[in-house]
Amino acid sequence: xxxxxxxxxxxxxxxxxxxxxxxxxxxxxxxxxxxxxxxxxxxxxxxxxxxxxxxxxxxxxxxxxxxxxxxxxxxxxxxxxxxxxxxxxxxxxxxxxxxxxxxxxxxxxxxxxxxxxxxxxxxxxxxxxxxxxxxxxxxxxxxxxxxxxxxxxxxxxxxxxxxxxxxxxxxxxxxxxxxxxxxxxxxxxxxxxxxxxxxxxxxxxxxxxxxxxxxxxxxxxxxxxxxxxxxxxxxxxxxxxxxxxxxxxxxxxxxxxxxxxxxxxxxxxxxxxxxxxxxxxxxx
Amino acid sequence: xxxxxxxxxxxxxxxxxxxxxxxxxxxxxxxxxxxxxxxxxxxxxxxxxxxxxxxxxxxxxxxxxxxxxxxxxxxxxxxxxxxxxxxxxxxxxxxxxxxxxxxxxxxxxxxxxxxxxxxxxxxxxxxxxxxxxxxxxxxxxxxxxxxxxxxxxxxxxxxxxxxxxxxxxxxxxxxxxxxxxxxxxxxxxxxxxxxxxxxxxxxxxxxxxxxxxxxxxxxxxxxxxxxxxxxxxxxxxxxxxxxxxxxxxxxxxxxxxxxxxxxxxxxxxxxxxxxxxxxxxxxxxxxxxxxxxxxxxx
Numbered sequence: 342x343x344x345x346x347x348x349x350x351x352x353x354x355x356x357x358x359x360x361x362x363x364x365x366x367x368x369x370x371x372x373x374x375x376x377x378x379x380x381x382x383x384x385x386x387x388x389x390x391x392x393x394x395x396x397x398x399x400x401x402x403x404x405x406x407x408x409x410x411x412x413x414x415x416x417x418x419x420x421x422x423x424x425x426x427x428x429x430x431x432x433x434x435x436x437x438x439x440x441x442x443x444x445x446x447x448x449x450x451x452x453x454x455x456x457x458x459x460x461x462x463x464x465x466x467x468x469x470x471x472x473x474x475x476x477x478x479x480x481x482x483x484x485x486x487x488x489x490x491x492x493x494x495x496x497x498x499x500x501x502x503x504x505x506x507x508x509x510x511x512x513x514x515x516x517x518x519x520x521x522x523x524x525x526x527x528x529x530x531x532x533x534x535x536x537x538x539x540x541x542x543x544x545x546x547x548x549x550x551x552x553x554x555x556x557x558x559x560x561x562x563x564x565x566x567x568x569x570x571x572x573x574x575x576x577x578x579x580x581x582x583x584x585x586x587x588x589x590x591x592x593x594x595x596x597x598x599x600x601x602x603x604x605x606x607x608x609x610x611x612x613x614x615x616x617x618x619x620x621x622x623x624x625x
Numbered sequence: 626x627x628x629x630x631x632x633x634x635x636x637x638x639x640x641x642x643x644x645x646x647x648x649x650x651x652x653x654x655x656x657x658x659x660x661x662x663x664x665x666x667x668x669x670x671x672x673x674x675x676x677x678x679x680x681x682x683x684x685x686x687x688x689x690x691x692x693x694x695x696x697x698x699x700x701x702x703x704x705x706x707x708x709x710x711x712x713x714x715x716x717x718x719x720x721x722x723x724x725x726x727x728x729x730x731x732x733x734x735x736x737x738x739x740x741x742x743x744x745x746x747x748x749x750x751x752x753x754x755x756x757x758x759x760x761x762x763x764x765x766x767x768x769x770x771x772x773x774x775x776x777x778x779x780x781x782x783x784x785x786x787x788x789x790x791x792x793x794x795x796x797x798x799x800x801x802x803x804x805x806x807x808x809x810x811x812x813x814x815x816x817x818x819x820x821x822x823x824x825x826x827x828x829x830x831x832x833x834x835x836x837x838x839x840x841x842x843x844x845x846x847x848x849x850x851x852x853x854x855x856x857x858x859x860x861x862x863x864x865x866x867x868x869x870x871x872x873x874x875x876x877x878x879x880x881x882x883x884x885x886x887x888x889x890x891x892x893x894x895x896x897x898x899x900x901x902x903x904x905x906x907x908x909x910x911x912x913x914x915x916x917x918x919x920x921x922x923x
Contacts, residue, residue, distance in 0.1 A: 379815040385824050392828030396836060403837035406691045440731055524663045531672055534679035543683060548690050
């Protein structure tokens with residue numbers, strides 16, 4: 342049978358990168374549409390988190406910190422939006438999908454779990470980006486944060502690499518949630534404040550002991566934020582943990598490791614979950 | 626005739642009390658089961674310790690960097706204890722409000738709760754008790770670490786324990802009612818406001834004087850702090866535990882303990898009344914719009 346007649350029988354069939362893209366769009370779609378139907382997230386996900394950022398800024402003001410530390414808090418507050426997106430909209434989402442009964446359907450359908458996870462993350466990206474931009478803009482305006490970008494292309498590279506590595510890491514951790522039940526929610530809850538502390542969201546990571554900072558560098562946001570601070574703030578170079586060049590190199594390596602690791606781990610965990618009957622388990 | 630009316634009213638009152646107590650007791654048991662039986666006790670203890678200590682450590686590191694390790698300044702115990710007890714704010718507000726999302730979207734049992742012979746607002750308050758207990762672990766551990774490692778000047782002998790426990794009780798009830806207010810709103814909103822308790826607690830961080838005196842706020846924002854009962858609650862907690870250190874900060878130094886208690890009780894009553902009426906409104910609207918059993922976990 343010729344390929345032309347095959348296509349005629351299955352005109353909508355796609356494979357390869359087209360299937361990947363369609364899956365991403367398909368999974369992002371309900372989230373994007375759902376957010377348009379109930380816009381309360383604009384207040385609870387954007388305005389209220391700004392309060393937490395302002396609180397940390399005012400702590401620095403109360404203890405007489407130099408003005409650039411205000412900028413560190415604003416930047417850290419913006420980056421928490423991405424961490425929360427990875428944590429709740431991607432990693433632990435597979436737990437919700439298992440609860441809903443969708444996980445088995447995802448596994449059965451002929452698509453990539455990475456595409457499903459990426460779709461989840463991108464579906465929440467509108468809210469995430471709005472939150473990050475709102476925090477940066479409003480925080481900068483309210484507290485007159487001064488920026489001095491020394492190299493825009495390096496800054497862009499750092500951001501893209503950090504996000505790629507971060508989402509790759511999110512996909513890897515999502516694979517673990519294939520095996521977990523209610524503990525998934527609690528483990529995600531646990532991965533907030535300790536991560537904020539270890540990765541230096543609100544203070545230079547150089548302030549922590551060297552080996553602690555080095556260990557925390559496995560999380561892409563650690564070196565990503567450190568490099569961004571060095572590139573964005575006038576005195577950033579004084580508080581850098583490693584040089585920007587080294588940090589870009591490490592981020593590139595983390596990208597590769599996490600994305601490849603995500604593919605391998607998702608495949609392995611899927612097989613393990615199927616073998617142990619965990620895909621439809623609902624240990625409530 | 627009058628006697629039968631009195632007897633009927635007594636019966637109704639007894640039934641109401643019985644229903645309320647039954648709702649609260651059952652919800653407390655259920656909430657504790659949900660909060661605790663997802664892990665073995667060791668893992669649960671680790672979880673209960675790491676999260677609050679990390680939150681406190683962020684502030685300790687921030688303070689330590691700028692002050693170059695000068696933890697003897699009275700501002701440090703002010704920040705540390707305020708942050709420690711503020712754990713209750715997030716715990717109680719989330720504990721009560723999250724129960725709506727949890728029951729509606731995950732366990733899909735909210736509709737069954739509505740047709741059961743229980744009182745829904747009492748049930749939601751009962752669900753918050755488990756978070757109060759876990760929050761208490763967190764607070765105790767955070768304060769203990771502060772006293773032991775960071776020399777927070779808390780003296781167990783000179784602390785005003787009667788004032789502390791009275792303030793704590795009023796504060797917890799106040800926070801639970803604020804949680805009920807948020808839970809009411811959650812009845813009308815989709816799943817993505819599951820963290821409404823944490824989000825509101827985070828926002829109120831600014832106005833409660835938890836981690837910096839209200840004087841740091843711009844003058845036009847300070848009135849918001851003065852109408853928040855949490856502000857007075859934290860001030861009373863600090864005064865009961867670290868006495869003179871707390872009173873050194875000028876914001877509320879003009880008020881006596883009795884005056885602060887009176888303000889706290891008054892504002893707590895006000896917020897409680899608002900919560901009760903908000904719940905009634907939101908409950909009615911949710912029923913009218915068929916939201917009690919909807920799922921929005923997309």
